Amino acid sequence: MLFYFARRILAAIGVLLLISLFTYAIFFLLSPDPAVQICGKTCTPERIDQIRSQLGLDLPFWQQYWQFLSGIFTGRTYGEGAAAIQCAAPCLGFSFQTNEPVTDMITTRMPVSITVAVGAAVLWMLAGIGGGLLSAVKQGTGWDRGVMMTALAGISLPNYFVALLLQYVLVVQLRWLPFPQSVQFAEDPLLWFQSYLMPWLVLAFGYAAMYSRIVRTNVIDTLGQNFMRTARAKGLDAPLVLRRHALRPSLTPVVTLFGMDFAGLLGGALITETVFGLNGVGKLTADSIAKNDQPVIMGVTLLAAGLVVIANMLVDVAYTYLDPRVRVKSA
Amino acid sequence: MSTVPSELAVESEAKGALPTGGAPTPARRVIATLMKSPAVVVSVCIIVFIALLAVCAPLLAVITGWGPYDFDKSAIDSDLGGIPIGPLGGISAEHWLGVEPGNGRDILVRVAYGAQVSLTIALSATLVTMTLGVVLGMVAGFFGGLADQIISRVMDFLMAFPTLIFMIALLSALPAGNRPVLLVIVLSIFGWPYTARVIRGQTMTLRNSEFVEAARASGARPMRIAFREVLPNLRGTIIVLATLAVPGYIGTEAGLSFLGVGVMPPTPSWGQMISTAVGWYAVDPMFFLIPGTFLFLTVFSFTVLGDHLRTALDAGDAA
Amino acid sequence: MSITSPRTISIPVPGATLLEVEHLTVTFPTSAGPVEVVQDASFRVEAGDTLGIVGESGSGKSMTSLAIMGLLPRGGTATGSIRLNGHELLARSDREMRRVRGDKVAMVFQDPLSSLNPYYTVGRQIEEAYRAHNGGSRKNARNVTIEALERVRIADASRRVDHYPHQFSGGMRQRIMIAMALCLEPDLLIADEPTTALDVTVQAQILELLAELQRETGTGMIFITHDLAVVSQVADDVLVMKDGRQVERGTAEQIFSRPQAQYTRALLAALPRIDDPFDRLKGTS
Numbered sequence: 001m002l003f004y005f006a007r008r009i010l011a012a013i014g015v016l017l018l019i020s021l022f023t024y025a026i027f028f029l030l031s032p033d034p035a036v037q038i039c040g041k042t043c044t045p046e047r048i049d050q051i052r053s054q055l056g057l058d059l060p061f062w063q064q065y066w067q068f069l070s071g072i073f074t075g076r077t078y079g080e081g082a083a084a085i086q087c088a089a090p091c092l093g094f095s096f097q098t099n100e101p102v103t104d105m106i107t108t109r110m111p112v113s114i115t116v117a118v119g120a121a122v123l124w125m126l127a128g129i130g131g132g133l134l135s136a137v138k139q140g141t142g143w144d145r146g147v148m149m150t151a152l153a154g155i156s157l158p159n160y161f162v163a164l165l166l167q168y169v170l171v172v173q174l175r176w177l178p179f180p181q182s183v184q185f186a187e188d189p190l191l192w193f194q195s196y197l198m199p200w201l202v203l204a205f206g207y208a209a210m211y212s213r214i215v216r217t218n219v220i221d222t223l224g225q226n227f228m229r230t231a232r233a234k235g236l237d238a239p240l241v242l243r244r245h246a247l248r249p250s251l252t253p254v255v256t257l258f259g260m261d262f263a264g265l266l267g268g269a270l271i272t273e274t275v276f277g278l279n280g281v282g283k284l285t286a287d288s289i290a291k292n293d294q295p296v297i298m299g300v301t302l303l304a305a306g307l308v309v310i311a312n313m314l315v316d317v318a319y320t321y322l323d324p325r326v327r328v329k330s331a
Numbered sequence: 332m333s334t335v336p337s338e339l340a341v342e343s344e345a346k347g348a349l350p351t352g353g354a355p356t357p358a359r360r361v362i363a364t365l366m367k368s369p370a371v372v373v374s375v376c377i378i379v380f381i382a383l384l385a386v387c388a389p390l391l392a393v394i395t396g397w398g399p400y401d402f403d404k405s406a407i408d409s410d411l412g413g414i415p416i417g418p419l420g421g422i423s424a425e426h427w428l429g430v431e432p433g434n435g436r437d438i439l440v441r442v443a444y445g446a447q448v449s450l451t452i453a454l455s456a457t458l459v460t461m462t463l464g465v466v467l468g469m470v471a472g473f474f475g476g477l478a479d480q481i482i483s484r485v486m487d488f489l490m491a492f493p494t495l496i497f498m499i500a501l502l503s504a505l506p507a508g509n510r511p512v513l514l515v516i517v518l519s520i521f522g523w524p525y526t527a528r529v530i531r532g533q534t535m536t537l538r539n540s541e542f543v544e545a546a547r548a549s550g551a552r553p554m555r556i557a558f559r560e561v562l563p564n565l566r567g568t569i570i571v572l573a574t575l576a577v578p579g580y581i582g583t584e585a586g587l588s589f590l591g592v593g594v595m596p597p598t599p600s601w602g603q604m605i606s607t608a609v610g611w612y613a614v615d616p617m618f619f620l621i622p623g624t625f626l627f628l629t630v631f632s633f634t635v636l637g638d639h640l641r642t643a644l645d646a647g648d649a650a
Numbered sequence: 651m652s653i654t655s656p657r658t659i660s661i662p663v664p665g666a667t668l669l670e671v672e673h674l675t676v677t678f679p680t681s682a683g684p685v686e687v688v689q690d691a692s693f694r695v696e697a698g699d700t701l702g703i704v705g706e707s708g709s710g711k712s713m714t715s716l717a718i719m720g721l722l723p724r725g726g727t728a729t730g731s732i733r734l735n736g737h738e739l740l741a742r743s744d745r746e747m748r749r750v751r752g753d754k755v756a757m758v759f760q761d762p763l764s765s766l767n768p769y770y771t772v773g774r775q776i777e778e779a780y781r782a783h784n785g786g787s788r789k790n791a792r793n794v795t796i797e798a799l800e801r802v803r804i805a806d807a808s809r810r811v812d813h814y815p816h817q818f819s820g821g822m823r824q825r826i827m828i829a830m831a832l833c834l835e836p837d838l839l840i841a842d843e844p845t846t847a848l849d850v851t852v853q854a855q856i857l858e859l860l861a862e863l864q865r866e867t868g869t870g871m872i873f874i875t876h877d878l879a880v881v882s883q884v885a886d887d888v889l890v891m892k893d894g895r896q897v898e899r900g901t902a903e904q905i906f907s908r909p910q911a912q913y914t915r916a917l918l919a920a921l922p923r924i925d926d927p928f929d930r931l932k933g934t935s
Contacts, residue, residue, distance in 0.1 A: 015491050023500065030504040152638075156631035158582060160589050160605060161623040164612050172613045226764040232721055233759075234779035234830070235752030237745070244778075248769045267493060270590060275609065285496065286590060289503040301500045304493035312491060324814040325768055 005317065012313045017069075019305040024065050027294050034294060038096050054079040068093070068298075092302070093295035095288075102299040105284060110266075112182070112280035116199050116273065117265035123204035124211060125258065129251065131208065132215025137242065139220060147212060154209020163202045163275040170198065180276045199272045207261060211254065218250040225249070252322050256315050263311030267304030364643045371639045374632035381629050385450050388443035395427065395437060399444045399599055403435035412614075420617025431607070432615045441599040442625055448600050449629070452511050453580035456518040461573050463519065464526025465565070471527065472534025473557050483531075486524035494521045498583075502592040510595050514587065518580055526572050533568055537561050567644035574637035578630040585626055601626045668870040669695040669718070669838055673730035676713045676722065676894075687713045689894045690730070693887075695838065700864065700871040702885030702902070704878055704917070710894040711874045715840045718872075719757055720747035735837065753783040756831035760843040762823035766815035772799075773811035776830045783834055798829040802859060821852035825859065832863060839864075840872045845880065857883055878921050882906055890914050 035051040036043070052058045055078060056067050067076065075089035087093065092102035135147040170177045180195040222228065223246060231241045268282030277283070281300060288296035319326050365371045384391070392398050406421050407413045413433040415421025420429035420438070428439040471482040498517050505513055537543060538561070546556045585602030587593035594600035601622040608619035676688035688710040695701045705711045717728040720739065732739040734754060739747065759765040767775060776798060777791040784791075792811070799807035802825040815823055824844060831839055841860065845853040861884060864871055873884050881888055881902070888905040890897040890913065898911040909915045 015488060018488060019492065023497075026501055026504050030506070152631065152634060153627075156578070156582075156634055157627050158585055158589070158602075158605075158623070158630075160586070160609075161619065161627065164605070164609065164619050164623070168612055168616050172616075226759060226761060227767040229721065230757075230759065230765045230775075230827075230830075231767070231778075233719055233751055233757045235748050235750070235782045236778065237748055245767050249767070252769075264493060264495075267496065270495070270499070271586065274590075285499070289499055290591060292503065294504075297500050297503065301493070301496050304496045305491075308493045309491055323769070324771075325816050 004320070008313050008316055012309045015309050016302075016306055019309075020069065020302055021065065023298060023301050023305075024068060025061070027298060028061055028064065034096060054085075092299040095293055095296050097288075097291050097293045097296075102295050105296060106281060106299055106303060109279055109281045109284050112278050113266060113268050113273070113282060115196060116203070116269055116278065116280060116282075117262060119196055119200040120203035120207065120265065120269075121258070121262050123200055124207035127204060127208035128211025129215050129254070131212035133219060135212060135216045136219035136223065144216075148216070151209040151212045154205050155213070157206075159202050159206050160271050160275050162205060163198065163272060166198050166202060167276070180278065182277075182279050195276075195278075199269070199276050199278060202275075203265070203269055203272050211257070214257065215250060215254060218253060219246060222246045222250045248322075252319075255318060255322060259311040259315035259318070260308060263307040264304070267307045268300065361640070361643045365636075365639055368639055370635050374635040377628050377632040378636070381446050381625070381632075382450065384443045385446035388440070388447050391443050392440050395425075395440060397426070397437035397440050399436070399441050400597055401436065403430055403437070406430040406435040407432060414611070414614050415617075420615050420621070422617075428621050429617050431604075432611045432618055438604075438618070438621055441604065442601070442622055445599040445601045445604060445622065446625065446629075448511060448594055448598060449581050449584060449626075452514050452518070452584045452594075453577050455515045456522060456580045456584075457573055457576045459515060459519040460522040460526055460576060461569065463523040464572075465530050465562075465569060467523065468527035468530025469534050469557055469561065469565075472531035473538055473553070473561060475535075479531075482527065486527055489521060489524045490528075492521065495586075497521070498587065499590060499592050502587060507595060510593065510598070514584055514593055518583060522576070522580070526576070529568060529572060530565060533565060534561055537564055571637060571641045571644060574633060574640055578633035578637070581626070581633070582630050666697050667694055668697045668699075668735065669872075670733040670736075671714075671718070671731070672733075674714065674717060674732060675729050676710070676717050676726055677729070678723075678726050687726075687894050688717065688728075691889075691891070691896050692730075693889050693896070693899060695870045695872060695887075697837070697870050698864070698868045699886045700873055700884050702881035702888045703872060703874045703891060704876065704881050704888060705891035706876055708893070709891040711891050712842055714891075715757065715842050715872060715874055718838075718840065719751055719755060720744065721751070749783070752779050752831075752836070753834050754836055755838045755840065756834065756836040758824070758827045758831050758839065758841045758844045761847050762820060762827050763815060765827060766823060768815055771812050771814055772818070772826045776811075776826070776833055779830050780833050794833055795829075798833040799826070801832070801863065802826070802829040804829070819852075820848050821855060824848060824852075824856055828856075828859065828863070832867065832869070835867060836869060838870045838872065840874070842874045843876070844873075846875070846877070853880075860884065878917055890917070 035048045035055065035057055038051055039048050049058075056064055059067070070076070071087065071089070071091035071093070073089055076087045076091045076093075078085040078087065078094075085094075087101060088103075090103055092106075094101055095105060098105075131147045131151065135144045138144050171179055177194050177197065178191065180198060181191060183192050183195060185192045228241060228245055231245045232238075236244070266281075268280055268285050270282040270286050272278075273280045273282035274286045281303070284296065285300045287293075288300065388399075397403065403426070406416055406423075406426060407430060408416050413435075415430045415432055415435070417423050417429075420432075421435075422429045426437050426439070428437075428442065430437055431441070467482050471479040498521060501517055502513065543556060543560050546560050551559075584593055585600070585605075588600040588602030589606040591603075591606065594603055596603060604622040605619050605626075608615075608622070611618050671694065672692045674688055674691045675686055677684045677686050679685075691710070691714055693701060693703075703711045703714065713722065713726070716722050717726075718732055718739070720742070722728060728740055730740070734750065739750065742750070766772065773792065773795050776795040777788065780786075780791045780794050781788070796807045796811055799811060804810055804822065804825055810818075815826070818826065824847075827844075844860070845856050848856060857880065860871070860873075863869070871884075873881065875881055885902045887900065888902050889899040890905070890911065892913055897913045898905065898909065900910075905914060906918070909918055
């Protein structure tokens with residue numbers, strides 16, 4: 001078992017290293033010279049050289065990558081002597097636009113993204129699993145058709161479109177909700193809730209649609225299994241058979257999906273945060289892309305990759321507890 | 332492709348049951364089954380309509396007299412910040428679906444050109460990912476060994492990526508160039524493993540089936556077995572995967588264009604039109620409703636068609 | 651309930667008739683109209699006896715057993731009469747049937763792996779059957795379970811009880827299914843192709859086990875199979891089915907030595923006879 005975990009962790013580290021290498025290589029190879037960008041319009045060649053050597057841009061690719069990588073773990077010092085700038089670990093460099101440390105930019109925006117992700121996740125798990133179960137148990141009835149049509153609409157509607165529609169109807173037309181604002185829970189709990197409600201609904205709709213389709217398929221599969229017949233033959237009543245024998249096999253695969261999706265959202269709901277003007281990691285990503293702020297893009301990409309890889313690993317580990325067949329094989 | 336779909340709301344979601352490899356169901360019977368479903372008939376009509384719109388976009392420009400880039404200052408009210416004159420976003424005999432606020436470009440013509448861009452990118456990406464996915468999936472599944480090891484590792488790696496963010500990062504770093512081609516390349520790089528994984532699994536099942544054993548015993552060469560015996564049995568799966576990939580790519584392209592890293596202005600694209608409409612949604616909701624509806628209907632129709640195809644082919648195999 | 655009741659199917663003995671099925675017809679709706687998968691089947695099982703139902707796949711033999719359990723797949727309806735100890739089963743609601751299933755009539759299925767839930771230990775699944783009817787504490791149920799496992803000759807039962815189905819071999823799994831079926835001491839055990847998925851040697855062990863347990867408990871049994879050779883080993887009476895109709899029924903002795911129906915004779919002719927090498931040659935030539 002211990003060996004299994006160790007191997008999973010090593011594999012995860014390997015994937016992360018590769019992703020960081022790829023990301024770095026893409027920006028190294030494809031981007032216009034950052035020094036020129038930082039220097040601005042009134043710029044002398046000497047100044048550009050100075051910036052280059054300060055950022056280490058005059059070094060060959062492998063050395064630059066190594067500096068970047070080691071900066072994450074041990075921190076990094078840009079330049080020398082009196083002009084030197086300290087960047088504490090985990091160092092992801094400084095924004096070209098604001099000169100803020102990228103790490104700080106991300107950590108200050110994480111709470112917003114976490115709030116968005118957690119709220120949406122609660123909603124979509126409830127609606128997705130509930131809808132899928134209802135649909136499967138009432139297969140072929142009006143309930144089933146209703147849920148599945150809604151789900152089909154949910155996976156076909158782009159969430160920015162749903163976001164605009166919702167905001168237009170609820171805020172502009174009906175005036176049931178105020179325009180979303182960046183407030184802390186402690187400042188104004190009601191406004192906080194109202195501001196997050198639409199992002200939660202928009203995200204949850206899309207995911208719940210996908211999950212209900214998957215849960216329905218899984219439950220119907222499970223209901224057709226022979227062990228369901230055995231359970232009925234024992235004399236258990238139908239609801240108990242469903243609860244005890246159908247739920248676990250049907251929902252265990254959903255754990256994998258949930259881990260990946262939730263981690264993906266923690267790395268920022270780009271579109272939803274942007275549309276609703278929520279200052280989370282997703283909006284930071286969108287903004288940094290719009291302004292071509294490479295260190296920030298690098299930082300958020302690595303964060304997102306890291307979260308997904310870690311989630312992947314946790315899901316695998318969780319599986320050894322959830323599915324006895326996996327547990328014993330890996331032991 | 333779990334991280335992409337719901338952020339972009341649409342992505343190929345081939346997670347349900349796929350037709351298992353087996354005796355191919357006669358195409359005619361599948362079509363007959365499909366045509367009995369009203370949902371399928373409506374979906375096919377919508378797809379045909381959108382495709383016609385895309386093909387006839389230049390013709391439409393001639394008929395209406397407005398090109399996709401023509402400004403019509405007379406259709407907007409410059410005193411009110413450029414909102415369209417007339418009800419429902421300026422719908423009139425001159426502009427059938429109204430005009431864009433700010434510059435007065437004809438929405439119908441731009442939606443038609445947008446359909447062209449959207450469908451071209453989605454269909455090209457589908458073609459590329461299907462080809463790559465089927466070939467690599469079959470190689471991995473049929474030959475196993477080292478080839479399988481390498482292909483599987485690459486697939487695992489690509490699927491562990493936070494796809495959306497990486498596509499955005501890549502597209503934002505890439506030079507302007509030919510955006511549609513770049514989009515197809517980027518979509519394909521991250522898209523093929525999802526096809527390949529399914530094809531690999533089914534090929535592995537088919538490889539051990541009796542008719543393949545029989546072909547092998549009769550001395551057929553591996554390549555011949557792969558293409559003559561295995562490939563025809565993957566037909567149903569490929570059709571379903573491809574049908575469901577199209578709406579996925581349409582949605583992803585629209586999402587990327589919405590975020591400003593996809594199709595660049597002034598080339599029209601649905602996602603990009605909706606993105607522009609964000610600034611106007613309160614005063615001119617028609618500007619996001621129209622392209623949004625077209626986008627929704629297209630994705631919806633392809634998904635309905637794919638779902639029903641999957642069921643029909645599955646049922647056919649079971650019979 | 652001993653095994654002293656007469657081994658005939660035609661002479662009813664009052665009080666000893668366990669199961670009486672009359673004019674059983676099972677219908678399924680299809681797009682081409684209703685289809686009768688079982689047509690007018692009538693038979694009885696005496697207490698302590700074994701009825702073998704023989705037929706090819708699609709002959710309606712499994713549907714007959716599911717109709718007795720009240721577990722027909724969605725859409726299926728059964729008409730006629732099924733009486734257990736004189737009580738009509740077909741008129742019962744699902745809630746009432748629930749008390750019959752497991753407790754009065756238990757079933758063993760063909761594929762033991764897929765018939766056990768992979769997510770729970772075998773012990774838990776047997777306990778569940780016991781507690782569904784007897785309630786009581788988990789501890790008591792667990793003791794009953796371990797006892798049941800010992801009865802089906804599972805070594806080290808008190809440890810194995812906490813193992814999962816995939817940790818057992820095919821024959822072991824079928825033993826577990828039998829333990830589950832017999833832990834409530836049902837009046838009737840329906841074994842639907844219980845040995846088909848098993849190796850020949852394991853098959854023999856399971857048949858022997860079933861016969862032994864039947865001797866101990868006096869349970870009546872319906873043994874469903876496509877394999878006449880198996881039936882000849884276990885059955886007192888035999889019912890031959892084809893395409894949903896019963897072709898012939900009688901005592902095992904009658905069926906094997908004086909088959910009346912053409913179909914039965916054809917089935918017998920196809921049977922390899924190890925005890926008679928000449929017959930065997932005749933059969934294959």
